[in-house]
Amino acid sequence: xxxxxxxxxxxxxxxxxxxxxxxxxxxxxxxxxxxxxxxxxxxxxxxxxxxxxxxxxxxxxxxxxxxxxxxxxxxxxxxxxxxxxxxxxxxxxxxxxxxxxxxxxxxxxxxxxxxxxxxxxxxxxxxxxxxxxxxxxxxxxxxxxxxxxxxxxxxxxxxxxxxxxxxxxxxxxxxxxxxxxxxxxxxxxxxxxxxxxxxxxxxxxxxxxxxxxxxxxxxxxxxxxxxxxxxxxxxxxxxxxxxxxxxxxxxxxxxxxxxxxxxxx
Amino acid sequence: xxxxxxxxxxxxxxxxxxxxxxxxxxxxxxxxxxxxxxxxxxxxxxxxxxxxxxxxxxxxxxxxxxxxxxxxxxxxxxxxxxxxxxxxxxxxxxxxxxxxxxxxxxxxxxxxxxxxxxxxxxxxxxxxxxxxxxxxxxxxxxxxxxxxxxxxxxxxxxxxxxxxxxxxxxxxxxxxxxxxxxxxxxxxxxxxxxxxxxxxxxxxxxxxxxxxxxxxxxxxxxxxxxxxxxxxxxxxxxxxxxxxxxxxxxxxxxxxxxxxxxxxxxxxxxxxxxxxxxxxxxxxxxxxxxxxxx
Numbered sequence: 001x002x003x004x005x006x007x008x009x010x011x012x013x014x015x016x017x018x019x020x021x022x023x024x025x026x027x028x029x030x031x032x033x034x035x036x037x038x039x040x041x042x043x044x045x046x047x048x049x050x051x052x053x054x055x056x057x058x059x060x061x062x063x064x065x066x067x068x069x070x071x072x073x074x075x076x077x078x079x080x081x082x083x084x085x086x087x088x089x090x091x092x093x094x095x096x097x098x099x100x101x102x103x104x105x106x107x108x109x110x111x112x113x114x115x116x117x118x119x120x121x122x123x124x125x126x127x128x129x130x131x132x133x134x135x136x137x138x139x140x141x142x143x144x145x146x147x148x149x150x151x152x153x154x155x156x157x158x159x160x161x162x163x164x165x166x167x168x169x170x171x172x173x174x175x176x177x178x179x180x181x182x183x184x185x186x187x188x189x190x191x192x193x194x195x196x197x198x199x200x201x202x203x204x205x206x207x208x209x210x211x212x213x214x215x216x217x218x219x220x221x222x223x224x225x226x227x228x229x230x231x232x233x234x235x236x237x238x239x240x241x242x243x244x245x246x247x248x249x250x251x252x253x254x255x256x257x258x259x260x261x262x263x264x265x
Numbered sequence: 266x267x268x269x270x271x272x273x274x275x276x277x278x279x280x281x282x283x284x285x286x287x288x289x290x291x292x293x294x295x296x297x298x299x300x301x302x303x304x305x306x307x308x309x310x311x312x313x314x315x316x317x318x319x320x321x322x323x324x325x326x327x328x329x330x331x332x333x334x335x336x337x338x339x340x341x342x343x344x345x346x347x348x349x350x351x352x353x354x355x356x357x358x359x360x361x362x363x364x365x366x367x368x369x370x371x372x373x374x375x376x377x378x379x380x381x382x383x384x385x386x387x388x389x390x391x392x393x394x395x396x397x398x399x400x401x402x403x404x405x406x407x408x409x410x411x412x413x414x415x416x417x418x419x420x421x422x423x424x425x426x427x428x429x430x431x432x433x434x435x436x437x438x439x440x441x442x443x444x445x446x447x448x449x450x451x452x453x454x455x456x457x458x459x460x461x462x463x464x465x466x467x468x469x470x471x472x473x474x475x476x477x478x479x480x481x482x483x484x485x486x487x488x489x490x491x492x493x494x495x496x497x498x499x500x501x502x503x504x505x506x507x508x509x510x511x512x513x514x515x516x517x518x519x520x521x522x523x524x525x526x527x528x529x530x531x532x533x534x535x536x537x538x539x540x541x542x543x544x545x546x547x548x549x550x551x552x553x554x555x556x557x558x559x
Contacts (some may be wrong), residue, residue: 020309023320025406026354027427032405032412033420046415051296053412053419060402060409076555114310114320115537120347121529123310125317127343130336132326139323142269142310155327177543180552185539187481188513189313192531193349195518197382197472200348206469218506221477228394232472234387237470241383245463 002086002158006129009041010082010158011151017074017145018150031055031077036082043088048054051084052077055093070102072109079157086161101157107173108149110182111229116142117189146232213237283341286371289332291447301328301439307354314532316351324357328365346372351479352385353392353422355431358439360384366446373457379464386471402432480510483549486559498549 002010017029027033031052040050055077070076079098083089088096119138126134160166175177202210216236222230304322310319324344329346352360363384367377404426412419453460486497498548501508513535518527520534539548547555 009334012449019309021296021503022311022354023306025305025424025428025431027424030405030423032423035412036417036420045417047415049412049419052496053409056405056409056412061403090360113311116310117532118529119310119312120312120315120319121328123322123347124528125321127347130339130340130343132330132343135319135326136320138319139306139309142312143306143317146464164452175551175553177546177552177555178540180548180550180554181540182536182545183539183550183552184482184543184548185536186313188535188539189532190316190349190479191476191510191514191517192483192521192528192535193315193318193515194472195521196528198469198514198518199522201465201468201472202379203465206466209309209466209469210473211457213470213475214477214507214511215473217474217477222506230391230474231387231390233471233474233478234383234467237383237467237474238468241467242542244455244466245459248459252456253493 002082002161006041007155009235010038010078011154013037013041014074014078014154015147015151017078018108018147021074022146023143028080029074029077031059031073031080034074035081036078038078041080041084044085047085051081051091051094055095058095070099072102072105074102075083075105075153075157076102078154079136081107082154097167097191098157100167100174101160102154103174104153104156104170105150107179108146108153110186112142112146112149114182114186114189117186134168165208209240212240271291281374283335283338283371283374285335285338287543288370292328292331292443294371296327296331297362297439297443299433300324300336300356300365301406303327304358304361304435304439307357314528315347315349317354317357318347318350321350321357322346325361325365325368328361329368332365334488342368344499345378345380349377350381350385351389351475353388353396354437355396355434356388356392358435359388359442362439362442363446363470365452366443366450367502368497370447370450370454372450372453376457376461376464379461379468382468383464383471390402394507395434396431420534426535447547452475469550476511476514480507480514482509482513484509485546485554488559 013034017034020026020028032055033052035050035055036045036048036054039051042048056075059073070080076095076098079101080091080094083094083097086090087094087097122136123135126132126138129156156166156170198210213233216233217229220232222265225232278361294321301398303326307320307324309323311317312319325346326343329339333342343530360381364377364381367380403539404423407426408423411422471555484496484501487494488497489495507512517531517535520531523529542548543550543552546557547557
């Protein structure tokens with residue numbers, strides 16, 4: 001069974017891994033690391049290594065077997081190891097049992113990203129007051145919040161070992177319209193970021209350029225290019241910008257010539 | 266000057282150039298190294314509105330504090346560096362070096378912004394290709410089977426390979442791009458107006474592409490068409506791909522530019538729009554609408 005000290009250690013590890021999934025080394029959270037660490041806490045490194053290694057192979061897609069994968073690798077990896085060691089489940093069963101709590105972790109991500117959107121106004125205030133400490137603390141707060149949500153998700157997972165009703169309750173949340181709505185709203189908020197940039201950068205003569213960028217990305221997207229699309233967009237964009245630059249410099253220099261400067265031609 | 270007055274001045278984004286135009290001392294190695302370490306926390310306050318903006322600012326703050334000794338300039342610099350930002354976390358030091366070299370030379374804010382926006386976009390695809398599709402599968406592929414066989418050095422080796430590449434890339438890009446920006450500055454300042462116009466065009470072009478590429482809003486509604494169900498999204502895609510993200514972006518732009526809405530107000534509106542839409546099952550996603558009317 002899991003003792004109080006072991007529980008605290010697991011929660012601390014989860015807290016760190018939650019932050020690490022987006023920050024710091026962005027590799028500590030990987031199942032291959034989390035498996036043995038959690039295994040060591042629970043006194044069974046070997047099982048931890050096996051679960052972590054197998055789950056890692058699944059996440060990089062080079063393991064042909066395996067059922068459903070947990071929606072969040074951090075909670076997925078940690079809880080799968082806990083279930084494998086504490087409840088003696090095999091890797092696939094342990095990963096399956098981890099799914100509801102990984103879902104809970106994913107909700108924590110959505111919630112943090114939404115809350116922090118609201119706090120950007122606070123960040124603006126710190127910037128306007130030239131207050132670097134305020135910006136520092138805002139970032140530390142956000143990381144702490146995410147870590148806390150994840151620790152709670154793992155806590156729920158540990159409780160579920162003795163109280164299976166917890167898992168049923170979380171499974172009931174899946175597909176809830178409120179989480180769906182938060183997700184949809186989250187997907188829309190970036191448009192505010194785009195709009196602010198446009199308000200500042202977009203002179204009236206540049207609307208054509210905006211739609212040209214949109215069109216090029218749409219065409220490349222239709223060709224099935226995801227990530228590389230933006231590199232290709234940059235190629236074309238740089239070509240346009242260079243042309244604009246050269247033309248305008250040439251015009252300026254020609255104007256300067258008429259003003260009395262002689263190039264000796 | 267009162268803080269409130271300063272705030273209004275900066276918030277209106279009427280500040281185009283810094284007050285103190287004397288180039289600052291070049292940044293020393295200790296500060297550059299400190300910022301490489303801080304770049305590890307680019308996504309600390311990641312959010313749906315401005316994504317990595319506050320983490321980006323966190324990363325370059327030590328440099329900005331050294332460069333802008335004038336409080337008003339520091340406020341102006343921090344404010345424009347809090348605008349929407351998103352790039353690949355492992356390659357961010359490339360953008361940092363460029364922007365810091367421009368800040369140090371006290372380039373126009375419009376120029377710095379244009380360079381920042383133009384540089385951040387393309388790095389995403391490159392970073393994914395290097396790290397998530399190459400380094401990670403190699404490191405994990407080598408070590409996973411070791412782990413399954415019970416070798417305790419497997420996770421250590423995994424971390425060494427992955428982070429060795431990561432840190433080499435972060436340091437190299439920071440120094441390389443800072444030098445690049447510094448050496449380009451002379452050309453930039455000679456034709457500053459023309460350069461800013463061209464870079465802004467590139468920036469606007471990239472934002473247009475981002476609207477399409479990052480647009481993540483779809484429609485869930487399906488209508489009965491004779492025997493078959495037709496998805497409204499498919500119909501919209503037939504008109505213009507990513508039409509919904511484009512319209513929503515233009516709507517927010519209109520609210521901010523013409524109606525003077527604050528970003529917080531816009532976020533509130535989108536939050537309500539998202540929840541109400543999900544209630545009626547309008548927006549795409551894996552959820553069950555509260556009311557399914559179609």
